[in-house]
Amino acid sequence: MLTETNDVLPHLLTIVGRGVPSNYEITVDGELELVGADPLEEATVVTDHSAEGAVDIGVMWFRFSGQMANVHVVDWNGVAAPDSPSTPEVHINYGVSGR
Template sequence: MSVDGTIEMGDADPCEEAVVSAPTAEGTIETGVDRFRFSGELTNVYLVDWNGVPAPESSSISVVHIDYGVPARADGS
């Protein structure tokens, strides 16, 4: 995903598969949830399944949920 500001991992224990280099984060989420905090607007999200089939053509893509304007959590994520 790409943003028009800055982006960083939001998890207290960041996943090893994510590579964050402002203004982009990329990687693999096999199970669970990865959180990212970013400033600005989301400019691009590109999702593919394990076969490389992009959303929305793939029925195997999980839900992506984006909250704008959320304050920092007490645990720092």
């Protein structure tokens, strides 16, 4: 069953750390919300349409509406995907419930 948040923000973005400190920036053309974590605790800056932060291990989840406008991930040396195997994995799922 979809929750009210899932109805309004029907898409899910997952960022999976690979054990190396890495940075990410994401932008959507709709609304964006961090799920299941405190932005201050995770050192994540979240606005209505974008987020940026760091991840080394673990998973970050974001719900969003609209379409993805930009995803940029770099490893601790600033090397972007796909040139670095250490950059986080990014999964984008449209129209999913849960999380």
